[in-house]
Amino acid sequence: MSDPRPSLPEHGSDWPSLRERMRSLGSHDADWRRARTAVYVFNAGEDVLQVAKEAYALYQSENALGPMAFPSLRQMEDDVVGMGLSLLHAPEGARGSMTSGGTESILLAVKACREEARARGLDTTDAEIVAPYSVHPAFDKAARYLGLRVVRIPVAADLRADVDAMARAIGPRTLMLVGSAPCFPYGLVDPIAELSTLALERELWLHVDACVGGYFAPFARMNGVAVPPFDFELQGVRSISADLHKYGYVAKGASTILHRSEAQWQHQTFTFDDWPAGGMMTPTLAGTRPGGAIASAWAVLHYLGVEGYREKARIVCETRERLMTAIRAMDGLCTYGDPQLGLFTYGSTTLDPFAIWGQMARRGWFTGLTTEPRAIHLMLSPAHADVVDEYLDDLRASVAAVAATGEAAGDTKARYA
Numbered sequence: 001m002s003d004p005r006p007s008l009p010e011h012g013s014d015w016p017s018l019r020e021r022m023r024s025l026g027s028h029d030a031d032w033r034r035a036r037t038a039v040y041v042f043n044a045g046e047d048v049l050q051v052a053k054e055a056y057a058l059y060q061s062e063n064a065l066g067p068m069a070f071p072s073l074r075q076m077e078d079d080v081v082g083m084g085l086s087l088l089h090a091p092e093g094a095r096g097s098m099t100s101g102g103t104e105s106i107l108l109a110v111k112a113c114r115e116e117a118r119a120r121g122l123d124t125t126d127a128e129i130v131a132p133y134s135v136h137p138a139f140d141k142a143a144r145y146l147g148l149r150v151v152r153i154p155v156a157a158d159l160r161a162d163v164d165a166m167a168r169a170i171g172p173r174t175l176m177l178v179g180s181a182p183c184f185p186y187g188l189v190d191p192i193a194e195l196s197t198l199a200l201e202r203e204l205w206l207h208v209d210a211c212v213g214g215y216f217a218p219f220a221r222m223n224g225v226a227v228p229p230f231d232f233e234l235q236g237v238r239s240i241s242a243d244l245h246k247y248g249y250v251a252k253g254a255s256t257i258l259h260r261s262e263a264q265w266q267h268q269t270f271t272f273d274d275w276p277a278g279g280m281m282t283p284t285l286a287g288t289r290p291g292g293a294i295a296s297a298w299a300v301l302h303y304l305g306v307e308g309y310r311e312k313a314r315i316v317c318e319t320r321e322r323l324m325t326a327i328r329a330m331d332g333l334c335t336y337g338d339p340q341l342g343l344f345t346y347g348s349t350t351l352d353p354f355a356i357w358g359q360m361a362r363r364g365w366f367t368g369l370t371t372e373p374r375a376i377h378l379m380l381s382p383a384h385a386d387v388v389d390e391y392l393d394d395l396r397a398s399v400a401a402v403a404a405t406g407e408a409a410g411d412t413k414a415r416y417a
């Protein structure tokens, strides 16, 4: 038996053979290039992928830790953040940063909120974030890192945040309220306007997690989709996380954290000078920050422009509607809530959705699941427009296969959970 722990090879290999080995390593991965996955990857087409890749490669060695050495990256980050602030109706004086992803953006929002409270003389030990049950675990991660606590409140019957219940959960230790636009599990936009009013009334920091919708919902709205207000146009919204590496279609490692004011943004930064190499100020969690991620974001935003993003949003919304309509027409299947963007969930009143998911996985479709309710979760990309019919054919076959084995709703948890 070979040693399970690999060691660095004594001699180097040639790149073509390494590339071959790497390709073969990926041969069992989810087949996102053929749009067989509806989670983890956002595929807006070969041309966008190419721009993202080439732009990344152009700046892959540059380091945004050194904006004086690389004014190019400073300029590109300022441009990208500026575009995010404008799209999301930020007021004059708002400020933001690019980060490595949604989790980092959320962590920085929570940190800024905590530091701001401390600056007001509050004791933040075990301070609380009141959030709907559907918010991303990144808030729990941030809370755990920063010594806070998330209080998750069950969602309302429409699967969106229950604002009255959240109001009742606010206590003396509450610092932050959260709503999602949309939340990951159901793809639904929480009632952010009501949360904004509540935040203003109770003088709390409202963070909107638009990691999924930040670079999608504005374009869907421009296309006429009735997405309710969710961004800085609501006065109670203090910060927004919006990921570029999701529906911005840029290379991974790119998100934005946006603050209503410069003063808020200052609370997310870190400064230190008590060591032998001079003062250090970092606006985000990272030290070294990959130039490639910033360059890729800058390039794709310019490549697509408003027109391009509107077209991608139109394709995704249309694909979602086609899928939802066909799924609802299938015997025993149902969809959940009233999703308006690129995500939705569907399940069954008679068959176990996890069993159907298993059948679909055997047919090569790799998608997500939700547990409450038990449902199949799809996060759609423009590339899915080309595979709707194939997906539905396989779904009909999968439903028939599950019905034939008599796997009823709820009785296959051990097998598929």
Ligand SMILES: Cc1ncc(COP(=O)(O)O)c(C=O)c1O
Binding pocket: 100, 101, 102, 103, 104, 136, 138, 180, 182, 183, 184, 209, 210, 211, 212, 243, 255
């Ligand atoms: C709503 C929402 N917030 C935050 C995140 C975390 O983003 P990331 O995986 O980029 O850290 C996700 C990821 O899917 C998400 O869907």
